Amino acid sequence: xxxxxxxxxxxxxxxxxxxxxxxxxxxxxxxxxxxxxxxxxxxxxxxxxxxxxxxxxxxxxxxxxxxxxxxxxxxxxxxxxxxxxxxxxxxxxxxxxxxxxxxxxxxxxxxxxxxxxxxxxxxxxxxxxxx
Amino acid sequence: xxxxxxxxxxxxxxxxxxxxxxxxxxxxxxxxxxxxxxxxxxxxxxxxxxxxxxxxxxxxxxxxxxxxxxxxxxxxxxxxxxxxxxxxxxxxxxxxxxxxxxxxxxxxxxxxxxxxxxxxxxxxxxxxxxxxxxxxxxxxxxxxxxxxxxxxxxxxxxxxxxxxxxxxxxxxxxxxxxxxxxxxxxxxxxxxxxxxxxxxxxxxxxxxxxxxxxxxxxxxxxxxxxxxxxxxxxxxxxxxxxxxxxxxxxxxxxxxxxxxxxxxxxxxxxxxxxxxxx
Numbered sequence: 001x002x003x004x005x006x007x008x009x010x011x012x013x014x015x016x017x018x019x020x021x022x023x024x025x026x027x028x029x030x031x032x033x034x035x036x037x038x039x040x041x042x043x044x045x046x047x048x049x050x051x052x053x054x055x056x057x058x059x060x061x062x063x064x065x066x067x068x069x070x071x072x073x074x075x076x077x078x079x080x081x082x083x084x085x086x087x088x089x090x091x092x093x094x095x096x097x098x099x100x101x102x103x104x105x106x107x108x109x110x111x112x113x114x115x116x117x118x119x120x121x122x123x124x125x126x127x128x129x130x131x
Numbered sequence: 132x133x134x135x136x137x138x139x140x141x142x143x144x145x146x147x148x149x150x151x152x153x154x155x156x157x158x159x160x161x162x163x164x165x166x167x168x169x170x171x172x173x174x175x176x177x178x179x180x181x182x183x184x185x186x187x188x189x190x191x192x193x194x195x196x197x198x199x200x201x202x203x204x205x206x207x208x209x210x211x212x213x214x215x216x217x218x219x220x221x222x223x224x225x226x227x228x229x230x231x232x233x234x235x236x237x238x239x240x241x242x243x244x245x246x247x248x249x250x251x252x253x254x255x256x257x258x259x260x261x262x263x264x265x266x267x268x269x270x271x272x273x274x275x276x277x278x279x280x281x282x283x284x285x286x287x288x289x290x291x292x293x294x295x296x297x298x299x300x301x302x303x304x305x306x307x308x309x310x311x312x313x314x315x316x317x318x319x320x321x322x323x324x325x326x327x328x329x330x331x332x333x334x335x336x337x338x339x340x341x342x343x344x345x346x347x348x349x350x351x352x353x354x355x356x357x358x359x360x361x362x363x364x365x366x367x368x369x370x371x372x373x374x375x376x377x378x379x380x381x382x383x384x385x386x387x388x389x390x391x392x393x394x395x396x397x398x399x400x401x402x403x404x405x406x407x408x409x
Contacts, residue, residue: 017205021191021338029188029367036138036360044135048357050167051174055352062350079356083184084349086363089191090342097209108269113209119216120339123346127223 017096024089032082038075063125084124091120134357141171142361149189149369154376155389156330158337159366160186160309161245164238165396168409173358175231175409179307180353183345185366186309190337202331204273204324207286211296211317215310215340218300223347226305235404238306242397245312246390258284259323265289275328284325292322304344309337 059065060080069077094117101109132140144166145159152159160182167178226234262285266272271286295317299310311333318329348354403409 025188025191025367029364032360033364035356036364039356039360040135040138043357044138045133047132048134048137050177050355050358051172053174053176053353056355060354060356061352076356079360080349080354083345083354083356083359083363086184086187086191087342087345087349090187090338093191094209094212094339097205100205109206109209112213116209116212116216116339119213119220120343120346123216123220123223123343124349125346127220127347127350 017093017100020096021089021093024092025086028082028085028089030082031085032079035075035078035080035082039079042075087124091117091124094120137171138357138361141167141358142365144170145185145362145365146369146372149185149366150373150376151369151385151389151392152189152366153370153373154382155249155386156382157245157249157386157389157393158186158309158311159189159369160307160311161242162392162396163362163366164307165242165400167358167362168235169396169399169403175234176226176353177355177358179226179234179305180345180348181355181359181362182307183304183341183348184354184359185363186307186341187338187345188363188367189370190309190334190341202275202327203335204271204275204286204328204332206269206273207271207318207322207324208332208335210269210271210289211293211314212336212339214293214296215300215303215314215336216343218297218302219304219340219343220347222301222304223344223351225301226344226348226353227351229305231409232404232407234306235400235409237404239397239399239401239404241302241306241308242393242400246393246397248312249386249390249393258282258325259287261285261287263287263289273328275325282325284328285323287323288321292317295321300340300343303337303340304347307344309341311337 059069060077063084066077066080066084070081094113098110098113098117101113145163148159148162148166163182163185164178167173168175266286266289271289274281274283295313299313303310314333314336315329318324318333319326
């Protein structure tokens with residue numbers, strides 16, 4: 001069985017994905033840093049407690065809630081937005097891989113990549129962990 | 132301790148962990164959780180959430196450099212990610228149920244195993260080009276750049292590698308670690324990928340695995356902005372600095388230092404878990 005000629009070489013795909021990852025991490029880090037500075041400027045003098053585990057207020061635990069709280073200029077939500085962007089980086093990278101496999105007309109790997117993408121989306125948008 | 136002081140100290144510690152992780156190739160993720168819980172008294176559940184987020188940052192940043200050199204096997208990576216993301220979603224679900232002392236014991240055992248593995252340096256095994264049925268069917272075979280040009284290699288035992296990757300995914304989300312050590316065992320020893328390909332493909336996959344788990348942690352409130360912010364930025368800056376210093380520092384010394392830290396933390400975690408004081 002002969003393998004059909006690829007339109008894009010695997011190497012070109014990898015190079016492109018590498019760039020996307022780097023830029024994504026930098027943007028996410030910048031948002032996290034901005035949020036962190038604002039957060040400390042406002043609450044830097046308080047004494048935080050990280051034990052025992054109490055969870056987070058509802059507006060910090062979903063993509064939806066975080067976006068709304070950022071619009072209300074909440075600095076803790078801005079940090080959380082940076083973290084959501086960071087979680088999105090590998091998702092974008094899987095999406096890029098999907099596009100590459102579509103261009104290569106590689107049906108098997110389009111399906112495999114779609115499955116990974118679905119699992120990641122589930123984790124970020126619906127992941128209640130109450131399995 | 133005020134929030135600002137805490138952020139500065141935790142940020143500094145995370146920077147050191149990220150730097151050591153990058154310099155030794157062992158990854159800083161494994162020492163973040165013990166550092167936060169043992170030194171700063173942070174609850175394991177928050178520590179695991181912050182650590183998992185920081186791992187996404189370092190693996191995505193570091194993977195970029197290697198990917199440009201053409202070491203990563205994207206097909207192997209995406210195939211195994213099916214296993215690691217499923218494992219991570221399951222591990223993250225379990226992390227909310229399993230009591231802290233049990234997690235601490237598991238963590239301690241994994242730290243000691245990591246130290247044991249890092250003391251036994253591997254020799255690069257010889258490459259196989261014998262075709263394997265799964266590898267042919269899924270077109271996993273590839274080439275990688277060497278001094279003598281492109282070197283072809285064949286991928287063995289894909290189903291066994293897939294199964295071990297599922298376990299790696301569970302552990303990653305359960306403990307907030309990259310599980311790089313298990314990912315490399317699966318790819319290096321079971322699937323017989325060349326050493327450079329297995330480490331870079333593993334690094335590439337760690338971010339995706341961690342992202343799956345981190346999504347669930349976010350929903351469960353395990354990601355605290357005041358903690359995740361200094362940890363993530365500290366580890367990221369440390370990893371970037373560390374990879375710049377790769378040529379100048381003494382890797383053998385650093386590896387010994389890192390291993391000693393890992394052993395001490397492993398014993399502490401086991402003790403705290405067994406005495407139920409965590």
